[in-house]
Amino acid sequence: MAMEEMDLLWLLLPIVLIQLALMIFALVDLVKNPNPNGPKWMWALIIVLINIIGPIVYFVVGRRNY
């Protein structure tokens, strides 16, 4: 199936959008979180710098789900 380059870019767009959304959700949650599991600046760096895994790690480990 031959694809134009523009079409391929549109295909990749959702990946970028979901990553951004995860990052934003994690950052908003971090800002509102009064008691994260570790220093806030460290979590901010983890969320922004590590693709995909960063926000997940924050949600699982950083936000004390209990």
Added chain:
Amino acid sequence: MKQLGVLFQKEWRENLRNYKIFWIPAVFILFGIMEPVTNYFLPQILDSVGNLPDGAVIEIPPPEPAQILAAVLGQYQLIGMLVLILAYMGTIAGERKSGTATLLYVRPLSFTSYFLSKWMIAGLIAIISVWSGLLAAYYYTFLLFEQVDFVKFIQFAATYSVWILLVVSIVLAASAALPNPGFAAAVALAVVFLAQLGDGLLGAYWTVSPVKIPNYAAQWLVDGPVRADFWWALGIALLLIAMAVTFGVWMSRKNAADTKV
């Protein structure tokens, strides 16, 4: 029944506020999209990182669409399981540990409704995540490769949903039975991954096992599994789910006294 509704609403609101209802499906969709896309770009990726001598030619046969969907399942079996178990390890153990549970336990609470409300919301989110992720993978496989028969896809995703429900039931039962979230996650992970390991090593000796359900799911994409084995495994899995839920209800009642104030 009315209590179950109220508790369900409470759980729903909690999962909305801690964003679980958004980020868990997002993770599944992301991994669902990545698999077909990396497969599509594999030649280019090999070209740019492979460090091959000039003029080397690699012929990669285009992968079968069914193989790609099966590979997505492989991702879910590792990362998906990990995310679900870690996200729901604290459902009951964490509530007890932080003291939130006291607010509930002082009321005339039916522990059946209590456990079931948590089980329903965790199962619902897990199934929404898996279906949206697999549908994304299906759509991308269709765009980049070929279409898989939609009926086969439904059978595939429905079969896998049973396995996901089993995993969720195990995590929640562990969370009800054990004193803290980390311990619950460790036990649930050990159970799920050791069962898979055991089935992988010795599974050739038996044909019916609930751990084989993900394999059966992938087989639906081709010709379908041996029907008798499949239905037996499904029945055993449903029985195990019912047992895990019963055990969870019983343990959450028994351990209610351990709540810290």
